[in-house]
Amino acid sequence: MAFEYAPAPESRAILDIAPSYGLFIDGEFTEAADGKVFKTVSPSSEEVLSEVARAGAEDVDRAVRAARKAFVKWSALPGSERAKYLFRIARIVQERSRELAVLETLDNGKPIKETRDADLPLVAAHFFYYAGWADKLDHAGFGANPKPLGVAGQVIPWNFPLLMLAWKIAPALATGNTVVLKPAETTPLSALFFADICRQAGLPKGVVNILPGYGDAGAALVAHPDVNKVAFTGSTAVGKEIARTVAGTSKKLTLELGGKGANIVFDDAPIDQAVEGIVTGIFFNQGQVCCAGSRLLVQESIQDELLDSLKRRLSTLRLGDPLDKNTDIGAINSAEQLARITALAERGEAEGAERWSPACELPSSGYWFAPTLFTNVTQAHTIARDEIFGPVLSVLTFRTPDEAVAKANNTQYGLSAGIWTEKGSRILAVAGKLRAGVVWSNTFNKFDPASPFGGYKESGFGREGGRHGLEAYLAPSSPEGER
Template sequence: MAKSKKTETGTERPARGGGLFAYAPAPESPAAAGEIATGYGHFIGGEFVDSSGSEALKTVNPATEQVLAEFAQGTEEDVDRAVRAARRAFADWSALPGSERAKYLFRIARIVQERSRELAVLESIDNGKPIRETRDVDLPLVAAHFFYYAGWADKLDYAGYGPNPRPLGVAAQVIPWNFPLLMLAWKIAPALATGNTVVLKPAETTPLTALRFAEICRQAGLPKGVVNIVTGDGRTGAALTSHPDVNKVAFTGSTPVGRAIAKQLAGTRTKLSLELGGKAANIVFDDAPLDQAVEGIVNGIFFNQGHVCCAGSRLLVQESVQDELLDALKRRMGTLRVGDPLDKNTDVGAINSAAQLARITELAEAGEREGAERWAPDCELPGAGYWFRPTLFTGVSQAHRIAREEIFGPVLSVLTFRTPAEAVEKANNTPYGLSAGIWTEKGSRILWMANRLRAGVVWANTFNKFDPTSPFGGYKESGYGREGGRHGLEPYLNVEALDV
């Protein structure tokens, strides 16, 4: 293997291939992210303000372990200030005609597009995902969600939720670290379109793009208090979701935390939507286009380092094509480039945090202990940062932890089946129900399978395809409620006019 090379960000990226066809580094400049302050407060009432407490947290670049910035640990007092600011702004914001609210959302979408390179680089630095994903997937979808819900803002009477749908009031929103800016857009765009105001808490490992979005809100002239951002860890999130003056809680994250929030809000009038974990089955039949299926499998589990709730982390392959498919899959995995997220050639970036790397490592070791066969391509990993090779396990049974638990990393478990009925049984044998994929040339089989799979999203001959017009959400321990599409309006509306 060719010797690894230093990029301008200081991380090492192994050259792949050899001779004339070795990949040269193609780094994106970290300077494109703009100035990152040494410290950040909260964004409350249209202004950046200091925390009422003295505790500060640090966010690091997972590819280098270098500290990027400090940010405030939100207190109950900070959360209360933000909720009160959102409550004050609600009366005027909800009274605006939908066409006027739409103008602000359109303006935000255009600014996101104008600043997309800056935001993409900042996201990759703070999160660890490859720049080509933030640039080509995340940022276009962020803008698309604001454009889409801007279009709904003056058409709510025709959305199917009654002739006079009303906003709920103040929405408390807690987002995860795997798609920081995209999850922000999924939540803020429909909330604002329907006339609600927002208090959002970003994940403690990836706060920077949310804080940069606060600048965009000011640039767009959004009225003060309509969007408020309070940073901090789970303590801040708990204070926000339990605040007595919020009318809606939207949470994306782990199933245990979602379960705790549901218990906390049981018996209250606070509306709740949860988008939680997943353990999706990617099902390949013997008549599938195998080369296309291999690309779908790779995209399904190694996109964003496997940090995807709907990742195709269980591969169910029909026995007759198992060997052929796995040979092709291993060849394809051998071409994946792991390294510097700011290198435009990188396929798999850094794991988001040391804690997440430890979780992935522990579950992979459990797979080996329980008898599954582990395989990963031979590739150098940078000396600093949090890294994990793309990995697959064969000889996996449904009793193995790697087949049951969400790993949230670049680890694929391979199981086999003989009949469509067996595939359905194995696919549904999970506490989760977020997504699934079907690979076959038969349209009738796709429909037969889709009707029987207990999953909120079922992809056919593709995987991990998202569109703001299409609803997303799950069943069972994957949560409830839908985000995206017309369905994404409903969690922020009350046709019976809740008193606020």
């Protein structure tokens, strides 16, 4: 008999969510200039968590002015002094990690074991890592005495709200820039809690400003004439619009956009290990990951064996309450995203692909989608081309390494890929031919703050993480006497 798992819910008692939150500008929480607010909802229950001020163009201008004023003193601090603030933020994140993990799970819908064991440790690690760089910028490979750019306008998505904040804010502060950040409208709470952490760490006023709001606030931030650097993570369509806005200006721009990652399994791969990697690659965070391994390319000779094993493994995944520590599959982030996933899955069936999901009872409230895989998929199918951003896996086959590479590269995206084989020489040979920003070998979705991340083609440009992540926030030093 299979083991039964008793419910093991994480307590909400550690978390205190206020009934309303303001914008965080110049070190203080404040109402929006026009008084507008919006509600943030828990996707697993549709419970209203809080009411949040909605930023507009006037608020963006106020925040940018606060950041510009703070930049004068912040950029003049020695790197060792800026590092102290970053170290302090990292330690507070660690101290409050349980609280933040519960908050992220409630606001985003992902399982608590992911926010607790993946997101929060990586958030702290990024602040620790860039704190270490703050006084070593002369040795980062970008010339002697590189200078900060000024005010960084940053727009982050809803799939990893606090982690994407860390990816952007940590290098910006380490290099001496100040920040105006707009979190996604469906997940504003962890960014607002981070604003409180900034105050707790004694960060000078105006160095970090948080503006919850909708797309109009993000557009106003990107277009603001006094923003020197724009960083965006999100959809390719919005990224293209941002690129058009920034074109012709002196603003630096980095874009981390969509993906349609190929997970390539060769016939000598350890099947059980590969199956775990496939599951991690596409069902982690309900597949709402830019670098998800959403296309499985399996060598034809082992297709049946691997699919049988994969289906058995999917039948053991537990879907339900994200606060339950046993849960593997949480809720989809929003009704809008659920509708998109549903429509694309239905199109896959209509185009002739064969759909399979394990027996799965979906909760009666909230936004849910069962883990799904499609077989009999060709490269012409919409589900093999378009980013679904959900727990949907398309399975294709190949016969030779060259065919695997050709199929993997046959996409407008170029963010990630995975290779499963026991041959080190094959890993190196295939990885070198894949047009992807990150290639994992015999693993998937592994991240480290010291490792750069980013894409090619319609997956964007620029790198976040590692030494490379400093470059977009630095200007080459001017000759002596010039400014």
